[in-house]
Amino acid sequence: MRKVVKAMFDYTAQQITEILSRHEKSLISRTEEDRLRVLNNPNLASFRADLDKCLEHYMAKPLYAIPFSVFRRFEDDGDRTQFEFDPEKGYFTVRGHLESKVIGAWLYPEREDILVALQDTIWAICDEYTWSLPACLSGNEALRANLQEDSYTVDLFAAETADTLAEALMLLGDRLDPIVIKRVQRELKKRVIDRFETGNFHWLNGRSNWAAVCGGSIGMACMCEIDDNERLGRLLEKVMISMRSFVDSFSDDGACLEGSGYWSYGFGYFSCFADTLYKRTGGEINLFAEPRIHDIALFPQKCCFYGNRGVSFSDSGSSMSLNLGLTHMLSHHYSDMFVPEGVRLVCGIGIGGCHRFARTIRDALWAPDGEIKRTPPESCYMLPAAQWYIASGKDNVGVAAKGGHNAEPHNHNDIGNFLIYKNGVEIISDLGSGEYTKKYFSRERYQLANCGSQGHCVPVIGGLYQHEGAQYRAADFSIDESGVRMDIAPAYGLGDGNSVIREIRFDKDAGQLTVSDSFSLSEAPKDIIERFVSRIQPKQTDDGVVFGNEVASMTLKLTSGNAEAKIYSGTEMGHGGQPFTVWYTDYVFDAPGANVKYVFELK
Numbered sequence: 001m002r003k004v005v006k007a008m009f010d011y012t013a014q015q016i017t018e019i020l021s022r023h024e025k026s027l028i029s030r031t032e033e034d035r036l037r038v039l040n041n042p043n044l045a046s047f048r049a050d051l052d053k054c055l056e057h058y059m060a061k062p063l064y065a066i067p068f069s070v071f072r073r074f075e076d077d078g079d080r081t082q083f084e085f086d087p088e089k090g091y092f093t094v095r096g097h098l099e100s101k102v103i104g105a106w107l108y109p110e111r112e113d114i115l116v117a118l119q120d121t122i123w124a125i126c127d128e129y130t131w132s133l134p135a136c137l138s139g140n141e142a143l144r145a146n147l148q149e150d151s152y153t154v155d156l157f158a159a160e161t162a163d164t165l166a167e168a169l170m171l172l173g174d175r176l177d178p179i180v181i182k183r184v185q186r187e188l189k190k191r192v193i194d195r196f197e198t199g200n201f202h203w204l205n206g207r208s209n210w211a212a213v214c215g216g217s218i219g220m221a222c223m224c225e226i227d228d229n230e231r232l233g234r235l236l237e238k239v240m241i242s243m244r245s246f247v248d249s250f251s252d253d254g255a256c257l258e259g260s261g262y263w264s265y266g267f268g269y270f271s272c273f274a275d276t277l278y279k280r281t282g283g284e285i286n287l288f289a290e291p292r293i294h295d296i297a298l299f300p301q302k303c304c305f306y307g308n309r310g311v312s313f314s315d316s317g318s319s320m321s322l323n324l325g326l327t328h329m330l331s332h333h334y335s336d337m338f339v340p341e342g343v344r345l346v347c348g349i350g351i352g353g354c355h356r357f358a359r360t361i362r363d364a365l366w367a368p369d370g371e372i373k374r375t376p377p378e379s380c381y382m383l384p385a386a387q388w389y390i391a392s393g394k395d396n397v398g399v400a401a402k403g404g405h406n407a408e409p410h411n412h413n414d415i416g417n418f419l420i421y422k423n424g425v426e427i428i429s430d431l432g433s434g435e436y437t438k439k440y441f442s443r444e445r446y447q448l449a450n451c452g453s454q455g456h457c458v459p460v461i462g463g464l465y466q467h468e469g470a471q472y473r474a475a476d477f478s479i480d481e482s483g484v485r486m487d488i489a490p491a492y493g494l495g496d497g498n499s500v501i502r503e504i505r506f507d508k509d510a511g512q513l514t515v516s517d518s519f520s521l522s523e524a525p526k527d528i529i530e531r532f533v534s535r536i537q538p539k540q541t542d543d544g545v546v547f548g549n550e551v552a553s554m555t556l557k558l559t560s561g562n563a564e565a566k567i568y569s570g571t572e573m574g575h576g577g578q579p580f581t582v583w584y585t586d587y588v589f590d591a592p593g594a595n596v597k598y599v600f601e602l603k
Contacts, residue, residue, distance in 0.1 A: 008290040009244035017233030023282040028223055030106070030171055034365055039107060041369045043324065050348045051107070054100035057351050059117055063097060063124045064089040074134035078438030081577045083134060091133065095355040097121045102168045103349065103361055119180050122165065126187045131158035135438070152191045154201055156210060159217035162192040164357040166221035188225060192218060197235060204242050207249030208409045209258060209266030215242030216273030220358060223280050246270060247292055249409060254295030255386030258409040259316025259433070260303040267296060268326055272358045275329065288333040297330050297337060302381040302390055304343045305398030307424020311390060313402055315410035315433035317575065318426055321346045325366030338375040345372065379508055380481045387477050389484045393508030396423045401504045403474030403486045406466060413446055413453040413466040415474050415491035416502040420513060420602065423552040428602070429535050431455055431582065435573035449572050449582060457533050458488065459500065459517060462525025466491040482506060497522045512603035524594040532556060532585040538567055545585055556585070560599035563587040
C-alpha cells in the first residue's frame with residue numbers, strides 16, 4: 001500500500017493566512033546582496049559566460065509572432081517541434097528572450113538596452129493568443145468545438161510563464177514602465193490566477209510532474225503578486241492539494257517512476273515553491289521537513305553512474321547531471337545529500353531548451369561560493385517499492401534493472417528491462433524518451449520502440465510483446481544486493497499456470513552480469529526471442545557478441561541454450577527530434593518447447 005502524505009500539506013486557508021500575516025512579503029524579494037553574490041561567485045563563471053552569450057544572441061534577434069499555420073500543426077500532423085522550438089518563431093525561443101533578458105536586466109542594471117528589449121519581449125508575450133502549447137490544449141479541435149470558451153487554460157507552460165512574469169515584476173520593480181507593469185498584472189490575473197482560483201484542473205490531483213510545476217509556478221506567482229493575505233491563504237491552500245498529489249506520485253522509497261530526468265523537472269519546481277513558501281512564512285511552513293520529501297530529494301544521487309551517465313528508464317535520458325544550486329540548497333536541509341564523484345554539476349542558461357526561469361535563477365542564487373565536496377556513491381541501491389535495482393562495480397560497470405507495472409507515469413512496457421554502462425560507455429541501452437509528438441501520447445505510443453517492449457531488453461514470446469496496463473506487471477518480485485528476481489509472465493498477459501522467471505545478477509567485484517530466463521508455459525510457443533538493445537553497433541566474434549567501443553566493451557555469451565545471434569538495426573527518433581540508429585541483437589530459439597531456460601553472461 002502506498003503511503004499517502006497528508007499532515008505537512010494540510011494547512012487550512014485560515015492557518016496559512018495567520019502565518020502570512022506575521023511576516024512581510026519582502027522576505028521573498030531579491031536583494032542587492034543576492035545580485036552581487038551571483039555576479040561574483042567563482043562557481044558561477046560559466047553561468048555568467050553563458051548568460052552573456054544568450055544576451056548577445058537574443059538581443060540581436062527580432063521577436064516574431066507565431067503564425068497560425070504553425071499553431072495548428074499539432075492538429076494537422078501531430079508535430080510539436082516547429083511550434084515549440086523553431087529558432088526564429090518558436091514558443092520557447094520567445095521564452096529564451098524572456099529568461100535571458102530578465103536575468104540580464106537584474107544582474108547588469110547599467111545595461112539600459114537590456115531593459116528596453118525586455119519590455120518589448122514582455123509586451124509581445126502579453127499579446128500571445130495563448131500561453132499554452134497546442135498539445136496541452138488537446139489540439140486546436142478543442143478550441144474549434146468550443147469545448148473551452150477561450151484560449152486560456154492553465155497548463156505547464158502558462159503556469160511557468162505566469163511565474164516568470166510575476167517574478168520579473170518583483171525583481172525589477174519600478175525600473176519597468178508602469179504601463180508594462182499594469183498590463184502584466186492584468187494578464188496574470190485574467191489568464192492564470194483568477195482561472196486557477198475558480199477552476200478545477202486534472203493536475204490538481206494528478207500524480208505526475210504537472211502537479212508540482214503547475215501548482216508550484218502558480219504558488220510562486222501568487223506570492224509575488226498578491227498582497228491580500230486572506231486571498232493568498234486560500235490560493236496557497238489549493239496549491240497544497242497539487243503539492244500533495246505530486247509527492248504521492250513517488251514510490252515509498254522516493255523513486256520517480258517518470259524517470260530521473262522528470263525528478264529534476266518536477267521536484268525542481270516543488271523545491272522552488274517550497275523554498276519560496278519557507279521564506280514567505282518566516283520558516284513556519286517547511287515542506288522539506290516531511291520525511292517523504294527527504295527520500296525523494298536523495299533519489300537522483302542514486303541514479304548516477306561514472307561518466308555522467310544515469311538510469312534512463314521511462315521518459316528519461318542516458319546523460320546524467322545534478323543541478324549545482326538545487327543540490328547545495330537541499331544539502332542544508334539534509335545532511336546525507338551529497339555530490340557523487342565523477343558526476344557533472346550544472347548551473348547554466350542556454351540558447352536552446354525550454355528556459356525555465358524559476359529553476360535557472362534559483363540555481364544561481366543557491367549556488368555555493370566555496371569548494372564543492374564530492375563523495376563516492378554506494379555500490380548498490382535497492383528500491384523495493386519502485387522495484388528498481390541500481391549498482392556499480394569493477395571497471396565502473398553500472399547496472400540498473402526494473403520490475404514494476406505497465407501503467408506507470410510516462411510508462412514504457414519494460415518489465416524486466418535492464419541497462420549497463422562501463423567506464424561511461426553505453427553497453428546495453430534503455431532508449432529512454434523519444435520525440436514528443438501527438439502519436440507519442442496517443443494509443444499508438446507502444447508502436448514506438450522507445451515505449452513498446454519490442455525496443456527493450458526483454459523476451460518476445462511467440463511473437464507476443466508486453467501489454468499496457470497496471471495488471472501487466474512483475475509478480476513475485478524480490479531484490480537483494482546481487483540483483484533481482486521476478487516473474488514477468490503477467491506482463492505479457494499469460495494466464496495462470498505460466499511463468500517466466502527472469503533473474504538479473506550482478507557480481508560487483510568482477511563487473512559481470514548474468515541474465516537468466518526460465519520459461520514454464522502451458523503451451524509451447526513457435527519461438528522465443530531474447531533481445532539485447534544498444535546504440536553502438538555490436539560485433540560478432542568467436543567468443544560472443546561484443547558491445548561497446550574502443551574505450552570500453554563487454555562480451556555477451558549464451559551459456560545455457562543454443563541459438564545464433566542475429567544483429568540488425570533500426571532508426572528511431574530521439575527526444576530532441578533527431579534520428580538515431582538502434583542495434584538489436586536477437587537470439588532466436590525456434591520451437592523451444594514449453595519448459596526451457598536460457599542464461600547469458602556479460603563480462
